[in-house]
Amino acid sequence: MIASLSLLCVAAAILLVGPRLASAPWARQAPRVAIFAWQALTISAVITVVLAGVTLLIPITALAGDLGAVVHACAMSVADAYGESELLPGKLFGAFLAGALPMWLLICGVRVLGGGWWSRRQLRRSLSLITETDAGLGISVIETPAPAAFCLPGRSAQIVVTRGALSNLSSCELDGVLAHEAAHLRGRHNLAVALSQILARAFPRVRLFQVATRETRQLIELLADDAALQRVDRVNLASAIVSLAEMKAPAAALAMAQDAAVLRVSRLLSPEPPLNPWRYRVAVVGALTVVVAPLLIAGYPAVCAALSDICNIP
Amino acid sequence: MRPFGELEAAIMRDLWERAEPATVRDVLASLSTSRKLAYTTVMTVMDNLHRKGQVTREMSGRAWLYRPVRTQAQHAAALLQDVLAESADRQEVLMHFVADLDSDSVTQLRSAVESARRRGQQAEGGGP
Structure with missing residues (x-):
């Protein structure tokens, strides 16, 4: 009972405090660590809640015996260590957290x-009719004056650029665009977005998951910009962002997309120093702790039961 | 916009490559070089394309003459617009280089880039 309650408290803390990571200034300096931290926070929130359900169920199921076998303690003392959840609501709540919740996540995962x-398959088929491959650049070109540049991840990943964008970008700018998109594909950034999307879709009311999705979307752009800087210089990459935006007809822009582009350009033009190695380590260890802590809390009573070495047969 | 099926796409591509309208027999002849197709199959698919509004047809003698409603460039432009609208916020499907911006921020960002470029050139020119 104590374990379940502590886990629920930890989950509540993660859900409440987690979104604050969005205002951490170091995230822009180390986008890769920041994405990892968001993944750790969101996954940990889910694990913690599921484990709270599991620990509620241990006393009434065969789990106690299995767990006892693992830690070399008898089923009764393991069940005892997790406390009697005699109350029916407790059992039902446990079953809901440990059973229904993972199932719902699985359904949402399959959906996303x-x-x-499916969308990518349809897109590839549509695009195959209007694109020509440019073997020299290794990209697909759409013969239309409208400007656009994007990449389609997946099994037959491709970078697509329109003729309008190709003829209006300088060659340095084009290098920047291609390096940025290639970094998305190489890093499989779509998977990071998909992961955050699954949780956000499964629990649309939970703020942590919404913030994590928003931040992940922005951070993968910073990550791809950083990777592109190995091939082009900062000013040309920033210039490519602005040039492509200029070519598009001025639109009623989404505030979020707007902020993201402004952040990218200003970050390129006035670079911040790389993250201090110590702070880097603290961030990584912190993220790992958030994932491991709930496992320790959930396992603690079983370990205690094993150490006490007495079989409590009532 | 639903994507064309495989045979539909092949037929549209063939029609676009021709300068003038074509009959089912013409299309069949040029597609048959790469694969074996029945006349009725091609006729059915071209009829479907007509029903979907992708091609128009007029009777010439005893056969229908088909021509695409839109040129390939027009189709590409319309399709691109669809793709961009549909996937604007679906990064797991496709990732854009840059989203739409309003004209004020574009102007501001452009002047920031140009002044950074000038600073860079000055630093280069002023260096040893």
């Missing part, structure tokens, strides 16, 4: 990943 796969 399957939906993405």
Whole structure:
């Protein structure tokens, strides 16, 4: 009972405090670590809640025996260590957290990943009719004056650029665009977005998951910009962003997309120093701790039961 | 916009490559070089394309003459617009280089880039 309650408290803390990571200034300096931290926070929130359900169920199920076998303690003392949840609401709540919740996540996962796969398949088929391959650049070109540049991840990943964009970008700018898109594909950034999307879709009311999705979307752009800087210089990459935006007809822009582009350009033009190695380590260890802590809390009573070495047979 | 099926796409591509309208027999002849197709199959698919509004047809003698409603460039432009609208916020499907911006921020960002470029050139020119 104590374990379940502590886990629920930890989950509540993660859900409440987690979104604050969005205002951490170091995230822009180390986008890769920041994405990892968001993944750790969101996954940990889910694990913690599921484990709270599991620990509620241990006393009434065969789990106690299995767990006892693992830690070399008898089933009764393991069940005892997790406390009697005699109350029916407790059992039902446990079953809901440990059973229904993972099932719902699985359904949403299949929906998001399957939906993405299906949309990409349709897109590839549509695009195949209007694109010509440019073997020299290794990209697909659409013969239309409208400007656009994007990449389509997946099994036959491709970078697509319109003729309008190709003829209006300088060669340095074009290098920047291609390096940025290639970094998305190489890093499989779509998977990071999909993961956050699954949780956000499964629990649309939970703020942590919404913020994590928003931040992940922005951070993968910073990550791809950083990778592109190995091939082009900062000013040309920033110039490519502005040039492509200029070519598009001025639109009623989404505030979020707007902020993201402004952040990218200003970050390129006035670079911040790389993250201090110590702060880097603290961030990584912190993210790992958030994932491991709930496992320790959930396992603690079983370990205690094993250490006490006495079989409590009532 | 639903994507064309495989045979539909092949037929549209063939029609676009021709300068003038074509009969089912013409299309069949040029597609048959790469694969074996029945006349009725091609006729059915071209009829479907007509029903979907992708091609128009007029009777010439005893056969229908088909021509695409839109040129390939027009189709590409319309399709691109669809793709961009549909996937604007679906990064797991496709990732754009840059989203739409309003004209004020574009102007501001452009002047920031140009002044950074000038600073860079000055630093280069002023260096040893």
